[in-house]
Amino acid sequence: TLGPVATLLGLAFKAYDPEHLLGEEEDLGISLALIPTETPGVEIGRRHLPLGAAFMNGPNSGKDVFVPLSYLIGGQPMLGKGWMMLMNCLSVGRSISLPAVGTGAAKYTSLVTGQYAKVREQFNVPLSAFEGIQEALARIGGNAWLMDSARMLTANAVDLGEKPSVLSAILKYHLTERGRECIGHAMDVHGGKGIIMGPNNYLGRNWQGAPIFITVEGANILSRNLMIFGQGAIRCHPFxxxxxxxxxxxxxxxxxxxxxxxxxxxxxxxxxxxxxxxxxxxxxxxxxxxxxxxxxxxxxxxxxxxxxxxxxxxxxxxxxxxxxxxxxxxxxxxxxxxxxxxxxxxxxxxxxxxxxxxxxxxxx
Incomplete structure (x- = not known):
């Protein structure tokens, strides 16, 4: 993410010391480094096209890049401790970014779909008067309230210094899935207006990009089947x-x-x-x-x-x-x-x- 325009590259790698310059061990384990992108040998700028969504994402690479020990996060004492850092960052990041994206989708669809249902008429009757439309609007509004409540509660835990790995998995899965559900309900209400791409279509790109936040930061199938209860049963149990x-x-x-x-x-x-x-x-x-x-x-x-x-x-x-x-x-x-x-x-x-x-x- 942000790879094509980054000025600082975060790199996770397995460190080896075949000449034993740092000690007796040869395999030093996973480590993390921050490398300025103007470092000789670093190549950035290429972009992926994730379902047509306009956010910077692309591959970074390097050849014969010299990485001094000062670039290591935490310096030499933290060499080989990158996995712990990655897990800590993952629990915090998944508690903030993707839940906010899913909640934003729910709030946005709640706003535009509610307004559209008021002004759009079918048989000289506003869409909002049809019970089927009311059901879809209720699901969007209820999801938006529920998602925003969970997002704020978990963000508060992070703000207090917690590392909520189980809660982050819960939010990542359920808030992104509910965000996708809200977009689907909004598309149902909008009908033909939602499927014709153009400058006046304010839902099409949201529908098109919904699988992105389902996929990133750990696939949702994995989160639901293995992580939520698999970790929660152990970490949340008092004994x-x-x-x-x-x-x-x-x-x-x-x-x-x-x-x-x-x-x-x-x-x-x-x-x-x-x-x-x-x-x-x-x-x-x-x-x-x-x-x-x-x-x-x-x-x-x-x-x-x-x-x-x-x-x-x-x-x-x-x-x-x-x-x-x-x-x-x-x-x-x-x-x-x-x-x-x-x-x-x-x-x-x-x-x-x-x-x-x-x-x-x-x-x-």
Whole structure:
């Protein structure tokens, strides 16, 4: 991205030291460097054409480029630690850029489609009066609200210094997919106006370029099937990540003692989740306290009930399948969908509550 016009080139590469100038190791691992593009041997300027979209993207290359150690990010001490840097940047970048693109698409289509439906008439009746059109407009508006709520909540986490790898995967997948869905609904409402390219077509290029943000920063199929629940089940669980760390500790005796204590807590956690799921699904959750007004309280209680059921299902899945869970992609994807939609719903409810539960936003 921005390769054809870049002044500074970010390069990830595998470093080797065959002459052992820096030490005994020959394979130094993945490293990162920042290279000025005016450095001799660097070639930039060629451009790709990503579905006709007007953004700078193209291949960069170099031949016999001399890269001093001072160009390494972090200098020589960070040589070989590039993978860690890439993962940290990926979690932050996916939390900001692509969710903003998807949300922008939803907001844009909400604006132009709502206005078009007001002024465009069919049989001397505005399009907005047809219930089928109202359904499409409602989906666009609801998605725009939900996406913007999740985008702001996650951006706030990044602003606080967090590295939300699981949340970034959730947002990357769901906000780009919902952005594409909004563009599709907008095209349905616009009909023939949307498919004839020209200076007055303000939707065609959006439709044409929608697969771009589905593809970049990790394909959406991969994000849904492997990353969201695959990472979330471990990172978000109060005990599993600690248990895995203890399993790899060299001091086996002390690790075994700590593991036994942690395992008992894990079993208690699973039993409490099963009990909570049973109690809440019998209807007793209706009597628990919840924030907000009468409208949002029902949604908060429903979300709490679903969270308890999901925690029980996640524990059962990991217990019964173990490492096989990674290869059961359809199951992992469905559990990831549950986790994702609970987060999106939480973000929407939090925003509505933080705004003081205004009446005019109740339909959203």
């Amino acid at each position: 599993v990540l600690k248990e895995m760390a203890l399993a790899g500790r060299e001091d086996t005796q002390q690790a075994l003692v700590e593991f036994d204590t942690l395992l008992l807590k894990h079993i208690g956690f699973a039993v409490s989740n099963a009990a909570s799921t049973l109690i809440l699904n019998l209807g007793f959750g209706h009597f628990e306290r919840a924030p907000g007004n009468a409208l949002s309280q029902g949604y908060f209680r429903a979300l709490n009930r679903q969270a308890a059921a999901f925690a029980m299902l996640a524990d059962l899945s990991m217990m019964l399948l173990g490492g096989e869970l990674k290869r059961r992609e359809r199951l992992s994807a469905r559990l990831g969908d549950v986790l994702s939609h609970m987060y999106l719903a939480s973000a929407a409810l939090k925003r509505y509550h933080d705004l003081g539960s205004p009446d005019h936003m109740s339909p959203l």
